[in-house]
Each structure stands twice: as structure tokens, then as C-alpha cells.
Amino acid sequence: MSQETDPFRTAVFAGTFDPITLGHLDVIRRGRALFDHLIVGIGINPGKTSLFTVQERIDLAASVVRPYENVSVRSFDELTVQFVRRVGARVILRGLRTLTDMEYEFGMTLTNQRLDPEIETVFLMADGEYANISSSLIKQVARFGGGAALERFVPDELIGPIMAKIGSLESPEVNRW
Numbered sequence: 001m002s003q004e005t006d007p008f009r010t011a012v013f014a015g016t017f018d019p020i021t022l023g024h025l026d027v028i029r030r031g032r033a034l035f036d037h038l039i040v041g042i043g044i045n046p047g048k049t050s051l052f053t054v055q056e057r058i059d060l061a062a063s064v065v066r067p068y069e070n071v072s073v074r075s076f077d078e079l080t081v082q083f084v085r086r087v088g089a090r091v092i093l094r095g096l097r098t099l100t101d102m103e104y105e106f107g108m109t110l111t112n113q114r115l116d117p118e119i120e121t122v123f124l125m126a127d128g129e130y131a132n133i134s135s136s137l138i139k140q141v142a143r144f145g146g147g148a149a150l151e152r153f154v155p156d157e158l159i160g161p162i163m164a165k166i167g168s169l170e171s172p173e174v175n176r177w
Helices: 022-034 054-065 080-086 099-115 135-145 156-168
Strands: 010-015 037-043 071-076 091-096 120-125
Touching: 010 022, 010 080, 022 037, 022 054, 022 091, 022 120, 037 054, 037 080, 054 071, 054 156, 071 080, 080 091, 080 099, 091 099, 099 120, 135 156
Parallel strands: 010 037, 010 091, 037 071, 091 120
Antiparallel strands: none
């Protein structure tokens, strides 16, 4: 048997992760059990205004996946299929929360297949407890509900950094979202 790693045993879970949520972490936990190596790919999307810088998102994601030996975090500034190919994987892992997500993800999967037919997409349905969580919701809860309300939506170690970032943006001149 070849010493080379089977590219279908490595998956990429790509997103902006601004910030990473309990829903994301649920997909990561379940995905790491399915694949030998799971790469959390933090995409740079110039069309989105992010709360956290790319490096902050890498650091926050790395802090919550640290216990998982087969999970790593990397950033990328290219098409997801290009990143997947570059890191030696052939699988994109995606989480689905709602039917709206399914419609969007179906379109993205078809596009990715046209760009690189050798890359497969695997979907995991969200745990019902996390189906309503989005990064936009996190920002609203942090701004109006405070840190105590966040514990239902993000890993505990992210509450402080999120509240600090929200606090730094509270001046009337600064509204990034």
C-alpha cells in the first residue's frame, strides 16, 4: 500500500468563521470523526465586511479546535476548489442548517463540480440545537444581549474576544455591519 495520504481522507470545511460558532464546532467535531484530517479553511471574502481580521479568525478557530489532533486551521485567498486541491484534499465538507442553505449549497456544489470534477462535497445536517445560529446573529446578540447571552451560541473561550471587539466598535462613527 502506498505511503501517500488518500486525498479523499482529508476534507476542507471552508467559511469565513467570523466568528466561529457552536454550529461550526458541531460540524467540525462530526467531520473529524469521518476524515483522517480536517482542515478548517478560513476564506478571505473581499465582498464581506468582517468583525475580526483574518489572523484573529485563525487564532480564534485554532483555540477551539486545539483539542482535536486531526484538525488544523489555515486561511486562503482563492477559490475553495483551488485551496482544496492545493492542500491535497478532494473533499469539501459543508454544514446545512435550513432549506435555504440547501438551495445555496446545491448551486455552489454544481459550480465547484464544473470547476473541478474530481472534488466531492459532503453535507452534514445541522444539529437542531444549532440550526438557527449564524455569525450575523452572534453579532446582534453580542451587541444587544451581552456576553451571558452568547454562551448559547459560541464556545466559551470566544465570549471575551467577541465582547471586546464589539465594545471597540460601539462608537457612533464605527458601524461595520
